[in-house]
Amino acid sequence: MVKPIIHFKNFSFQYDSQAEKTLKDINLDIFPGEKVLLAGASGSGKSTLGRCLNGLIPEAFPGKMTGTCLINGHQAKDSSIFELSFDVGTVLQDPDSQFVGLTVVEDLAFSLENDCQPQAKMQAATREWAQKLQLTEFLQHSPQEISGGQKQRVAMGGVLIDESKILLFDEPLANLDPAAGQATMQLLNHLAAQQDLTVIIIEHRIEEVLSAGIDRLVLLKDGQVAANDRPEKLLVTGSLAELGLREPLYLSALRRAGVNLAECSSLLDVQQINAAALPQALQQWDTELELSSAAKPKIPLLEVEQLDFGYQPDRPIIKNLSFTLYQGEMVSLVGKNGTGKSTLSNLIAGFLTPTAGNIKFTGKNLLKLSVKQRAEKIGYILQDPNQMISQTKIFDEVASGLRLRNVAEATIKEKVIEILRICGLYEMRNWPIAALSFGQKKRVTIASILVLAPQMLILDEPTAGQDLYHYTEIMNFLEKLQRQQHLTIVLITHDMHLMLEYTQRTLVLSNGSLLADAIPAAVLTNDQIIQQASLARTSLFDLAERFKLPSATDFVSKFIQAERQERIDD
C-alpha cells in the first residue's frame, strides 16, 4: 500500500492571537502524485492549513498544534520552515511581491544561493528550469519587464528548482488575466506529470482550477473538512453552493435545464460531458426561455471622442478611441494588462492630459476641469483599499473629501451619516478602520467617494481575491447603488464571471483601441476577441456549441438573465 505523503490525524490548530481554534480535528491523507484542490470560503481555514504544510506555522505564525501532521515523514510540530522547504515548495498569492531577485535568473537561483551551491551548478539548474517553464528568453529581465503570468512561472521555478516533491499553490489565479490563468493550469498539469509532483492548490475559483486535472477536492468549512472526494462526486451533490463556493458555470446551466448531473458521464470536462437526456433538455430550456428586451432610453453621460495619448509621439498608448457611456449603466472594461485600461481611467480622472481628442461629461467639456473638480463627477476607486484610506476612523475617512472642500461641519455630518446608512456602515461609524474586513474597507472607500455625490464610479478590480460570499456582497451593493442612485458604474476587471453576471455592456481594449463594444455574452462567445484580449471562453459557450444551440450568445444571455432574476427575487 502506498503511504500518504501528507498525513493529518485529529489535527487542530489555534493561533496564539485568536480565541478559538482555526483548524478543528482535521483528518486528511494526500498521496504522492495527487493533485488536490483545497477550497472553502474566507475564514474556512484553507490558508492556515497551507501554512501548516510549509512551516510558516508555527514559526512565523505561532500557535498551538494538537494531533498529528506528517509531511513526507516529518512532524510539522518539530520542523522549521527551513526543513520543510526541501519537501514543500510554496508559491504565494502575489507573484510580484515574492520576486526577490533583480532579474529572473537570480530569482530562480535564490534558494540555491542560500544552499551555498557553486555557480556552475546554479547555471545548469536555472538553464534547465527556464527551459521547462518557457522563461529562457526572459532570464536577464527585471520583474518590471515581465507579465503576471511570467512572474508566476518564475515563482514556480524558484521553488521547483529544489526538486521538492510537493508544490503548494496559494490562490494562483487571483492576480492573472483569464488567458494566463488557463495557461498556468495547463502548465501545472503537464509539470506535475513530468516531475512526479504532488500538487496542492488553494483557490476558490473552482471551474478554472479543475482544468488542471484535479484528482481530489477537499472542501473546508469553519476549520473542518466538510467534504473530501473525487471532484465529480462532489460536483453532483451540489455541496459547493452550500459552502459558499461557485460551481462550474456549465454545471449550473445544466442544473437549470433540469439535467440530473448524477446521470452524466465526464462531468469534469465540458468538451466530454454527456447524458442520454442532456441534449434535449438543454435545447428545450433554450427554446422555452425568452430574452427580455427592455430597452431603456439612453441619456449620454460620458462621451469620449477620438482620444489619443502617448508619452512619446511614436508610441501611442491610446489610439483614436471613441465611445459613449450612458446614465445608469454598469459597464465592464476588459483587456490584457498594459493595454491602456489604467491610462484611460487616468485620462478620464484628469491625472493625464490627452494629446488629441475630447472628453465630454453631460455634454460639457471635461478636459477644462481640474482633478479635484472632476472627482465631484467621477469617482475612481482603487483595487487595494489600503492604498486609499488615509484616516484611522470610518467617519473621518468618509468626511475627508468634504472637509477638503471646506464644507460646513454640520452639513458634513448630515451627508456622511446619510452615506454611511446607504453603505451599511452607520453602526460602525466610530470603529477604527483597522478592525474592518477587506469587503468592509472596500465599502468605506466607496462611501468616501460617494459622499462627493459623483454621477459615475470607476472601480479597479472590485472583487479581486474575494470568495463568493464577499464577492456577492460587494456586487449586490454596487448593483443597489446603480439602481437606487442611478449611478453609472465602470468596472475594470479580469473576472469573466463578474462581467457576465453584473455588467450590461463590455468595452474590450486592445493596444489602446476599442476591439469590441457589446454585451458581455457576445464578447465571451467570440473566439477572435477572446484571443486578442487574453480572455478565456466561458464554458457556457462550449456547451452551446457542442449541442448546436441556435445562438451561443443568446444561450449565455438567457442563463445570466435567469441567474439575475433569481438574485433579485431573493
Place this chain on the structure above:
Amino acid sequence: MTENLFIGYIDRPTFLHHLSGSTKLIGFISFSIIGMVTFDTRFLLGILIMSLVLFHYAQIRYREVALIVKVIIAFAALNLIMVYVFGPGYGMQIYGTKHLILGNSQHYFNLSWEELFYLFNLLLKYVFAVPLALIFLLTTNPSEFAASLNKIGISYRISYAFEIALRYIPTVQRDYRTISLAQQARGYEMSKTAPLMQRAKGAVQILLPLIFTSLERIETISQAMALRRFGQQHKRTWYMARPFKTADYLSLIVIAVWLILGIYLFKVNNGRFWNPFK
C-alpha cells in the same frame, strides 16, 4: 515616465565593466579613505588624473551623469565658500607662514596664499572621488552589488538588504504614484499652485497608506525569503558574483601601491600636509 531617480548601470564592453564589483568597491573605498586623509597636493593630483583617465576608459557619457555632476559641483562650491567664511585664517594656521594677498592678519576676513592652497586641496578631494564613485556605480551590475559587499566582509543579510532595496524601489515608486493620484482625486491639492502648507498636508496623507502598503509587502517578502531558506546558513553563494581574474589581482596590486605611496608620503611630509611654503 521613464525618469530615472538613480543613475543606472549601462552595459558596455570596457575593462572596467569586466572587473569584479568587489575590486571596484575596494578601489573606491581605499582611494576615498587615503584621499580624504591626505593633504598632499601632488598625491591628490595624481589620483585625480588617474580617476579621470579611468572615467574616460569607462565610456561614460556626460549626459548620463550631467545632473549628478551639477549637483556635486554646486555642493562643493557652497562647501568651499562656507569653509572660507568660517575660518579665513585657517590656511595660515596650518602652514605656519603668512603670504597675504588681501587685507591684513589683524582682521577676521583676509585672503592668503595659504588659505587658497588649503581650499584648492579641499577642492581636489571633492573632485577626485566623483569620477571614481560614478565609475563604480555605472560599471557595476546592480545584481553584483550585494555579492561585492558580501565579499569584502559585510554580512550577507545586510548585503542582501541592498539588493532588496534596489528591487523594490520601482514598486514603491509605483505605489506612491497610485496613492498620490487617489488622494488628489479626493481633493488634496498637490499641484505646484497649491500653498506649501496644503501640499505638506497632502504629502502626509499619502504617507500613511504608503507605509501600510509597504509594511504588508515587507511581511510577504520576508515569508517568501524564509520559504526559500534565506538566512539559514552562515554564508551563501551568489549567482551574479564575478570570480577574481588576473585583471582583478593586477588592479588590487595597483591600488595597494597607491595606498603605500600615500602612507609613505605621510612620513616624508611629517604629517598629512605637504607644505610648499617652507
